[in-house]
Amino acid sequence: MDWIFDGGRPSVDLVNTMRDRHLGGRELLVDPAALIEWLTLMKLVEHRSRATRDQLAAAHELREAIDRLARGGRSAHDVRLLNTTAQAAPVPQLRLAHGRPTRQTANTVATAMATLAIDAIELVASGAEVRICAWDHCGLRFVDTSPEHNRQWCSMSRCGNRAKARAHYARRKAQ
Secondary structure (H helix, E strand, C coil), X not given: CCCCCCCCCHHHHHHCCEECHHHCCEECCCCHHHHHHHHHHCCCCCCCCCCCHHHHHHHXXXXXXXXXXHCCCCCHHHHHHHHHHHCCCCCCEEEEECCEEEXXXXXXXXXXXXXXXXXXHHHHHHCCCEEECCCCCCXXXXXXXXXXXXXXXXXXXXXXXXXXHHHHHHHHHHC
16 A cells, blocks of 8 residues: 655645545545554554444544534534544553553554544644645645744655755756
């Protein structure tokens, strides 16, 4: 799969599972197995976890609500969805494993979605700027943490270099 984790926050990386939005969209979370693969790479579930079609649909709905809110939307429905999803977060438990205290939480799809909703709540409440990559062929979202808040590309090594190379080639061709 074409996974990219350049959003700067887990919730923004979820938003980026819908690619090419400027061209109508290309869905990466195509089935429950793809959702589990992505959540596993994010270290939010174990590989042997399973997801249902309903959980996949809920992930899509959460993703779109995060995108709208992170880009300045103020829908009461989206706020309720994030809050409701976040409430599914389990309370961590303390367990003794071989005489040592360890932190344990349920490692389920619902827990993963709650974690992503909590991350999105923190993101939106922080006022951080979520931008869209400036390269014409990208459109990924990212949190602009640059000192001057003028970051243009989701990744300098991918999109920034391509855009600069294309501009350089165009200047040389024009000469």
